Amino acid sequence: MRISFIGTGRVAHHLAHALKAQHQIVQIYSRSAERAAALADKVCASAAASMSSLDATIDLLIIAVSDSSIADVIQAVHPYLPNTLIVHTSGSTDIAKLTQVHERAGVFYPLQTFSFECEIDWTNTPIFTEAAQEQDLSRLTDLAAELSQRVYQYNSAQRLSLHLAAVYACNFANYCYDMAKQIVDAKQVDFSLLYPLMLETVQKATQSDPEIMQTGPAMRGDQNIIAMHTAMLEQARRNDLKEVYALMSEQILKRHQPF
Known part of the structure; x- marks a missing residue:
């Protein structure tokens, strides 16, 4: 052509x-x-x-x-x-x-x-x-x-649903990596230490249902750890990261601890 x-x-x-x-x-x-x-x-x-x-x-x-x-x-x-x-x-x-x-x-x-x-x-x-x-x-x-x-x-409607999903799976996920790097950079911690965890997370999400693969304090409803993380972000004066942390924790908690 x-x-x-x-x-x-x-x-x-x-x-x-x-x-x-x-x-x-x-x-x-x-x-x-x-x-x-x-x-x-x-x-x-x-x-x-x-x-x-x-x-x-x-x-x-x-x-x-x-x-x-x-x-x-x-x-x-x-x-x-x-x-x-x-x-x-x-x-x-x-x-x-x-x-x-x-x-x-x-x-x-x-x-x-x-x-x-x-x-x-x-x-x-x-x-x-x-x-x-x-x-x-x-x-x-x-x-x-x-x-x-x-x-x-x-068709266009199906394609739009994929594009929206891609924003979550790619753009938002990458911003989470960016936020993670900001947190460890502030304490002079090597970001590459998270690479095996990041790769394992993606592998699990592609091999099984992401809902089933969810882990972490919000999924468990561990309010003590959530409070500790929130206090750390407050002390660092990172209200931007604290807001994202609170929103995502709340949504994970609702999905996995609905009652």
């Missing part, structure tokens, strides 16, 4: 590199000409100077921009690529954002956390496809299958 991208962020970066192995990346467009040129150079493409200069003969246009920008981008690009299959890569944006403007619309959503510093294991990354037309859905699904062994045809 001949594929172009709008966007030069983390998703565009990794997806363009992955697709380059079997497809031709034609153009990269970004509001930042410098970033467009940089990514285009890495994937043997050219940088588009404007949306109006996008090649209308491509097979697929991938919009990999922030959710808030998707509606504006499809409005702007549709007049120049009226017959091209255009997809976004968002987990939380409904396909209707595209279909209300563009007939051949779809979604190509990889459920993964992306950073410029780390490579992606595409084989095990779930990819979710959706399209307004059956033929386009088949094309997107085949494309996804070239990258991943885990390809699913989910």
